[in-house]
Every structure is written in C-alpha cells, then in structure tokens.
Amino acid sequence: MRILNLTILVVCTTFLLSCNSKKEKKDGNEKEVTITSKTKTDQILDQNIVKIKHTLETLKHSDSFPRNIAKGNKEWKLKGVKDWCSGFWPGILWYGYEYSGDEALKKGAERFTTPIKTIAYTPAENHDIGFMVYNSYGNGYRLTGNEEYKEVLLAAADTLATLFSPKTGTILSWPAMKHKFKYNTIIDNMINLELLFWASKNGGSQDLYDIAMSHAEVSMKYLVRPDYSIFHVACFDENTGEFIEGRTHQGYADDSMWARGQGWGIYGFSMSYRETGNEEFLTTAQKLADHFLERLPEDGIPYWDFDDPKIPNAPKDASAAAVVACGMLELSEQLKDQTLKDKYLKAAKNLIGHLESDTYLSNDTNKALLLHSTGHLPKKSEIDIPIIYADYYFMEALLRLRKIENRDLKE
Numbered sequence: 001m002r003i004l005n006l007t008i009l010v011v012c013t014t015f016l017l018s019c020n021s022k023k024e025k026k027d028g029n030e031k032e033v034t035i036t037s038k039t040k041t042d043q044i045l046d047q048n049i050v051k052i053k054h055t056l057e058t059l060k061h062s063d064s065f066p067r068n069i070a071k072g073n074k075e076w077k078l079k080g081v082k083d084w085c086s087g088f089w090p091g092i093l094w095y096g097y098e099y100s101g102d103e104a105l106k107k108g109a110e111r112f113t114t115p116i117k118t119i120a121y122t123p124a125e126n127h128d129i130g131f132m133v134y135n136s137y138g139n140g141y142r143l144t145g146n147e148e149y150k151e152v153l154l155a156a157a158d159t160l161a162t163l164f165s166p167k168t169g170t171i172l173s174w175p176a177m178k179h180k181f182k183y184n185t186i187i188d189n190m191i192n193l194e195l196l197f198w199a200s201k202n203g204g205s206q207d208l209y210d211i212a213m214s215h216a217e218v219s220m221k222y223l224v225r226p227d228y229s230i231f232h233v234a235c236f237d238e239n240t241g242e243f244i245e246g247r248t249h250q251g252y253a254d255d256s257m258w259a260r261g262q263g264w265g266i267y268g269f270s271m272s273y274r275e276t277g278n279e280e281f282l283t284t285a286q287k288l289a290d291h292f293l294e295r296l297p298e299d300g301i302p303y304w305d306f307d308d309p310k311i312p313n314a315p316k317d318a319s320a321a322a323v324v325a326c327g328m329l330e331l332s333e334q335l336k337d338q339t340l341k342d343k344y345l346k347a348a349k350n351l352i353g354h355l356e357s358d359t360y361l362s363n364d365t366n367k368a369l370l371l372h373s374t375g376h377l378p379k380k381s382e383i384d385i386p387i388i389y390a391d392y393y394f395m396e397a398l399l400r401l402r403k404i405e406n407r408d409l410k411e
Contacts, residue, residue: 124159
C-alpha cells in the first residue's frame with residue numbers, strides 16, 4: 001500500500017509539473033507565464049527514485065544485494081557480495097543520487113558500495129570484477145571524487161588483469177568453466193574493459209590499456225560472426241592460443257543470436273572506440289547495432305534469443321533492451337555523421353519508450369523498476385522476471401538520454 005501511495009504522489013506531482021503554461025491577469029492585462037516543464041524522462045526518473053528509496057529503506061544488511069524477484073513476489077531475492085550482480089544495486093543508488101541529489105540515496109550508495117571492496121583485493125575468480133567494482137566504486141568516484149574509491153578501482157583493475165593470457169590475447173572469463181569451454185572468453189567481458197581503460201588513465205599501468213585493447217581486438221575477430229551476430233563464448237587452446245570454436249552458454253544454440261550478448265557487443269565496442277579511437281571498433285559497433293535493429297520484433301523489445309523456435313511464444317528480455325539502449329546512446333555520441341547519430345539516438349529512444357510502457361514498467365507489481373527480463377533460459381533460471389541489471393541499465397539509459405535532451409535544449 002505504501003508503494004501505491006508513493007507512486008500516486010509522484011504521478012500527480014509530475015502531471016502538475018508537465019503543464020507548460022498558464023494565463024494570469026495583472027494590471028488588467030492578460031499575459032502568459034511559463035512554468036518549468038518536466039520531460040517524460042524526468043517523470044519516469046521521479047517514479048524510479050520513489051521505488052529505489054523505498055527499497056533502500058527495507059534493506060537492513062549492506063552485504064546483501066538485490067538480484068531478482070520471483071513470480072508472484074514483491075520483494076527482491078538477495079545475494080552476497082561475491083555474486084556477479086552485487087555491483088548493480090549500489091550503482092542504481094549512485095544513479096539515483098546523481099539525478100536527485102538526495103543525500104539518503106548517497107548514504108545508501110556508500111553503505112552498499114563499501115562491502116564490494118573485498119573483490120578488488122581477492123584473487124580473481126572471474127571476469128565480472130568490472131561489473132561488481134566499476135558499477136559501484138566507479139560511479140561513486142565519478143560523483144564524489146573520493147580518493148579511497150580510486151585506490152579500490154586501481155586495485156580491482158590489477159586483479160582483473162591477472163586473468164589475461166598473452167597467448168590468447170584475452171582475459172579468461174570463467175576459470176571454473178575451463179572443463180566445458182577450454183580457455184574461454186565471453187562477449188559480456190567487453191563491458192569489463194572499461195575498468196582497465198579507466199585505470200590506465202588514472203594512475204594504473206599502461207599494461208592495463210594494452211590488455212583491454214588486445215582483448216577487444218581478439219573478441220572482435222572471433223566472437224563477431226560474418227553476419228554481425230555474436231557468439232556468446234570463444235574457446236581457445238590454452239597452450240597455443242589457437243581459436244577452437246564459438247559456443248553459447250546462455251543462448252538457444254551455438255549459432256543463435258542471444259539478445260543480451262548482442263547488447264554487450266554493441267555497448268562494449270562503442271565504449272572501446274571511445275577509449276582507443278580504433279575505427280574498427282566503431283564500425284563493428286555500428287554493424288552489430290544494424291543487425292540487432294534488422295531483427296528486432298515489431299513490438300520493439302527483443303526476445304531472449306532471436307532464434308528461439310518458440311517465437312512468438314518465447315520470453316522477452318527487457319534487460320537486453322536496456323543494455324542495447326545504453327549501447328546505442330554511446331554509439332550515437334561517438335559518431336560524427338549527423339544522420340547516423342540521429343539514427344541510433346532514435347533507436348535508443350524507441351527502446352526506452354517501450355520499456356517505459358505499462359507492459360514493462362513494474363509500477364505497483366513489485367519493488368523492481370522493470371518486468372520481463374530473462375537471465376539464463378537453458379538453465380531454467382530467471383525466466384521472465386525482474387532482474388537487477390535490467391534496472392541498472394534502464395537507469396543508465398534514462399540518465400544518458402536526459403543529458404542529451406538537456407544539452408539539446410541549451411543549444
């Protein structure tokens with residue numbers, strides 16, 4: 001009931017603020033007085049802030065992090081600090097603080113960021129260090145300049161770099177999965193390169209840049225197929241560095257197009273171009289984005305895998321749409337040609353618009369922001385439910401779009 005009342009309050013407030021003008025009489029003359037308008041992006045962010053603050057108030061233990069909400073439930077299922085998703089919740093809090101300036105959200109972000117420090121100083125168990133530490137400490141440092149956060153980020157980058165193999169030229173994604181995938185590199189890992197790029201510019205070794213560059217180049221060569229769909233996993237011979245084959249783990253089949261993986265690619269290669277200026281990364285990101293848009297269903301949100309034979313009765317993946325929206329916004333910002341910039345900006349806006357609809361917004365259904373994400377369908381895990389990283393990238397996409405909208409207004 002409290003969530004309902006708070007949501008009603010936000011909706012009413014944003015409705016009132018959305019009125020553009022009113023007429024007043026002064027000294028017998030009627031004149032129009034302009035009232036500050038709130039964009040749709042601001043209205044959705046306002047609603048999100050209410051839900052995020054309510055969730056924060058109910059979480060008592062800072063070393064337990066929201067992961068998903070099971071069907072029929074309203075509360076988040078919590079995971080420990082070593083879960084690969086631990087960084088998304090503090091990241092959401094930092095985004096909430098960035099938008100609202102609310103000190104309660106800042107304190108919450110600090111509280112949930114602190115436990116993740118251990119990841120930076122523990123031997124690397126997987127590639128997800130970037131997701132865990134950069135989303136939490138990275139956003140925290142960006143917004144506060146806290147030097148202690150910087151030290152943790154630099155340590156985390158060094159830890160992630162220990163998984164790099166000069167023979168393959170890539171970071172080992174899953175040490176525990178070598179029995180199944182040999183020496184493996186997954187497309188998700190492209191996002192974690194941002195931690196290495198950042199560290200190399202902020203006091204870390206040049207080697208971190210070289211590792212990130214190498215990983216992106218090898219991923220582009222072996223994870224991107226000729227038609228610009230993406231393998232989830234590239235398998236290598238650990239001793240020779242030779243590429244063996246492309247596989248899937250979370251997609252429908254080895255040769256299928258797993259939706260979120262396509263998103264990691266669009267975002268990852270766009271970001272890698274921003275950090276390196278390598279034109280091949282930019283071209284790859286464009287072609288990955290074009291292939292995604294060519295195959296996107298008419299309703300504007302991808303199925304969990306574009307090649308699931310059960311389509312149209314296959315589950316959707318709102319998290320993939322949110323990741324792709326961020327990637328398209330990043331891509332749009334990197335391009336110089338105005339027509340292309342507009343193309344990918346429009347595509348991102350369309351994805352965000354669909355996520356803002358009643359079909360995908362959680363509203364009063366539960367404490368999440370978005371419904372209908374799919375985590376690992378082959379494992380029968382997290383199918384058609386809210387997942388924390390969908391909310392994280394939804395918040396990121398909204399904030400990115402808001403900055404663009406505000407900049408355009410000034411121009």
